[in-house]
Amino acid sequence: MTEIAALSMSHRNADLPLRERASVDAARASRLRAELAAATGELVVLSTCNRTELYATGSVGPSALRAAWSRASGVAEAELAGASCELAGGAAVRHLFRVAAGLESQVVGEPEILGQVKRAYENGRLAAASGACGAGPVMHRVFQRALAAAKSARSESGLSRRGGSVGSVAVTLARTVFQGFEGKEVLCVGAGAIAKATMRRFLRHRPARVRLVNRREDRAGELGARLGLPDPAAAAWPLERLEEALIAADVAVFATAATEPVLTEAALKPLLKRRRGRPLLILDLGLPRDVEPPVGKLPRVYLYNVDDLQEVVDHDPERRASIQACSLRVEAAAAACVADLTSPDPGPAIGRLRAQLHALAGEEETRTRARLTTLLGDRVDAATRAEVEAVLGEFRHRLVNKVLHGPVSRVRGEAPVGVGELEALFGLGEPPPPVAAPAGPAVAARGGLA
Incomplete structure (x- = not known):
């Protein structure tokens, strides 16, 4: 097995400030790839609000x-x-499978991580295509299987229907604070995937008004259109109007990709008098944080970041059962992947099996041709003889491929048999002399029906 090494920092072993400082954005990822180019064969970087791996x-x-x-x-x-764990070999593969399925997430079962793992892998593929240290054949094999296993396990276990998300927990918290959204205004700062997913959940509960703020007003308008707002342009404001939006808001969701705080204590404090004592719930879903921590100490301001949302996770028994079922499926798929990676390359054995089958089929084709020669005699013309040769060649080719399909699928599938088992089952020893696989009418060139 090509050795896979992994480092993981997440909500399990590091607090939010450290995770913010250690996060790897695109610029840092480029520096990492340059640093490791000489020593590393392949590299994939996964960095989200809750983990960097x-x-x-x-x-x-x-x-x-x-x-x-x-x-x-x-x-x-x-x-x-002191705030990350080391993983190697099968443990690294198993961890990746669990991460992709949402089983290691702060909100266990949340669906966003699957897309984030996919994007990390795709970024690695793009890096490799440009000549940088990125995702090659080993990472391709492992990440593709992890993504496929996560998707199927979540679906079959029911977790995809019951899994939580940062957005769902944020809405649950807001409903707890306000006992509903009648007459309430929800403000969203940011226009990315997390902002969109969170606002979709808020809109299910029909708040009185929605305001979307972004550095680029047009992107806020685009988000409004995707959310199906009746007047997206009117709901979209530029970042310069954030203070005005905060005066009217009851709930403010911050989910930007900014590297510096978007809201500071100094900016919000003068606005409180104009809010006339109304409570303001701020949900900071950004990493790094979009809101300065001292904001939460202002009167009638309730600030929650992604770490705080852990306390609001749903403990529904059906959801726990789905998590357990999903975990069992993911563990089995990860074990199969590790077994596949540690097994010898099946290519040579499959090649010997293919040659063996073509040799056997060739013998039968020769016998069949001889019988047809006897049966047909001079009753057919040259064109018909060529067509018969083509049919025999195509038959041989298709038969060999159909017989190969089962063994090849088992060797390279989710629960593969070992190469040794394949060799023992079909008696594969040293490869026989090569026999060319026919390709349609060209078979007639060998001298067929006479």
Whole structure:
């Protein structure tokens, strides 16, 4: 098995401030790839609001991986070591499968992580295509299987219907504070995937008004259109009108990709008098944080960030049963992937099986041709003889492929048989002399029906 090394920092072992400092954006990812280019065969970087993970193959080990991460992020190696875990081989593969299925998420079962893992893999593929250190054949194999296993396990277990998300928990919290949204105004700052998913959930509860604020007003309008607002343009405001929007809002969702706080204590404090004592619930879903922590200490302001939302996770028994069922399916798929990676390359054995089948089919084709020659004699013309040859060749080719389909699927599937089992089952020894597979009418060139 090509050794896979991984480092993982998440809500399980690091607080939000550290996760913010250690997160790897596009610029940091480029520095990481440059740092590891000589020592690493492949690299995939996964960085979300709740976790940063590095998956690598090649000669680099966890220590070298952590050192490169430290240089790219500016966080000391010792600090990273104390707040991240090392994974290697099968443990790294198993962890990736669980992460993709949402089983390691802060809100267990949330669906957004599946798309985030897919984007991390695609970014790795793009990096590799440009000549940088990225996702090659090993990561392609592992990530594709992890994504497929996560999708099927979530569907079959029912978790895709019951899984929580940051957005759903945020709405649950807001409903707890306000006992509903009648007469309430919901403000959203940001226009990305998390903003869209969260606002979709808020809109199900019919707030009185919705305001969308973004640095680019047109993007806020586009979000409004995707959300199906009756007048997206009127709901969209530029960031310069954020203070005005905060005066009217009852709930404010912040979900931007900004690297500095969008809302500070100094900016909000003067607005409180104009709010006339109305409570303001602020849900900060950004990473790094969009709202300065001191904002939460202002009177009648209730600030919750992504760490705080953990306390609002739903404990429905049916959901717990779905999580357990999903976990069992994911564990089985991960084990099959590890077994596949540790098995010898099935290519040579499949090639020997293919050659063996073509040799056997060739013998039968020769016998069949001889019988047809006897049966047909001179009753057919040359054109018909050529057509018969073509049919025989096509028959042989299709038969071999159909017989191969089952064994090849088992060797390369989700629960593969070993190469040794394949060799024993079909008695595969040294490869026989090559027999060319026929290709349609060209078979007649060998001298067929006479």
